[in-house]
Amino acid sequence: MSDWRATFVANQETFVGGAHALAWREDALAAFEDAGMPRPKAHAWKHTPLKALKTAFNAAPVAYSGTTPRIEGAVNIVLVGGVVDPSQSDALPEGVTVTSLQANLSMGAPALPTDAPATLNAPFDTLNKAFVNGGTVVTVAKNSTIEAPIVLVHVGGATGHAVHVQNHIRLERSAKATIVELWAMDGLANALTTTDTADNAELHHIVLQNNGPEALFLADHRHVLGRNARVFGTSVALGSLLARVGVHTRLNGEGAECDLSGVYLGHGSQHHDHTLRMEHKAPNCTSNQRFRGILGGKSRGVFSSLLVVTETGVKADGTQDNRNVLLSETARANSEPMLEIYTDDVKAAHGSAIGKLDDEALFYMRARGIDASTARRMLTGGIAREIIADIADEAIRTHAETLVEAWLLESVA
């Protein structure tokens, strides 16, 4: 019996959905066991060590007594250990519904959107399904524009314990909303997020990852876009010892546009991995990717992104741009923008760079009286701000800036 099965058996009484849910949970666990842990050379994980996941994480729920972060000016929905806590959550504006995933689990396995792309985090998606104990279903009604950002605040967890959550976000036709995931958890957080942005809808999806320093974070993002749908995704990665964000996007309707950006800041022994697959499946779609790494100490950053234009994805326009700044001799970065194109008439551009802070820029600042460490912080902060500036909502942008400023003060000398 695997360690994961042991904790499954030991805790199955506590699983949401009760006996009805055990069959599909069992199937998922069996699938995980069949697949086994990825081999060290497995392509999808070749830059990302999984040693920390070798032993199973306890599935038993843990008590939470921390201070929950909130974003002022936003609608905060608080999930403790994956479970929505209404007492800490704000009232929702008209046009949005957020239901706890738990209510759905007794009726069957969580449904993924039609045409949702596959996971990039296999086999941990099966683990997520086997153990899923919470999350949300967020629906924005058609033609609704939601001004206030909706923030899913994830707290709780503990070292040695795992929380497996799923957030399923759907924007109906011509809806517009900003949905934020704010992560401040400990232990293993294994999270699936699907977004389904219907025709003409516009989703701003921002992930502010500020988990505890020992946390492990597996984020499995899967976006599907309809005709003329727009998704603007920004990932700000600060916390966790090991964080893998796998983002698989399918441009499924003609004229869809997806811009993904991200900044990852690493110190100590942190490992930040953004693995992306952008699939142009419908004609006349546009995608842009802009990621920045700021890596100090012995940290490592991975940007591995495949832009795929299928036979039906004609007149695709795609860019990939990744730059990394290494703040120490021992920090490392892998930058791999890749293309796979099955049709003609495609515009694709990619750029990739790994370097250190610009000495001439540092001298320029010092020659104006700014001391060297402040100058370094300003320069690295400037790189992060280039990405954070993509966040359209002011309250969220300000919160992201505050998190980055605190990180810089702590990490850049």
Next chain:
Amino acid sequence: MIHISDLKANIGETPILKGLSLDIEPGTVHAIMGPNAAGKSTLSKVVAGHEDYDVKSGDITLNGESIMELSAEERAQKGIFMSFQYPVAIPGISTAYFVRTAVNAVRTANGEEEMDAVTFLKTARERMKWVGMDKALLNRPLNVGFSGGEKKRNEIFQLAMLEPQFAILDETDSGLDIDALRTVADGVNKMRDPKRSFLVITHYQRLLDYLKPDVVHVLVDGRIVYTGGFELVHTLEEHGYGWAEEQIKNGEPVCPPGAEA
């Protein structure tokens, strides 16, 4: 105010400054002219404290105190300013944030109170006018997408904000059209003060026509080979530097055409 004695500096193994001496009194404007690769930009960078230059010997003092052991930021805090020939563009940092951080770093180092945001904005807008700089540039990332002229105006705007004791203008005129040159020169003239001195490094006479330097030096092959008054500017404009290089090669005393030996 600034005293440079027998300064020798290398880039790598290559000697650039080969025993340069210079005295600049408070309230004066000095100009250095010289052919390409004479060491003009090296001199400005060595004074500003750039670490890529290897100073072999000599001394630079500001008000009698050596600055040789000071970092670039400490020199700036003591009132040394260099206007860059090629100002650096920094994405993600607005001009306002950068200049305000610099102003307050200098103030704090001198035991003065920080300038608050409102005073800063008011002062900045006024001094941008001195150099004809569009105030919209305050909120743009520093020098990113700025034209050559905007970058140079920004340099002199920073000079006006930092109010240094001693400012080096390193080829501030390059990349400026005639109108911009005049505005920038007017900005510099506004900053002239009995307690402040300037060292203007240039190839051309035009900027110097506006700034009217008190003293003009000829820099050839890492040394000041001749020093004269404002009239020297026109001699150099007319005759270039070939005569000086020739005289040095022949071991003759350096003496410009038309001057008394």
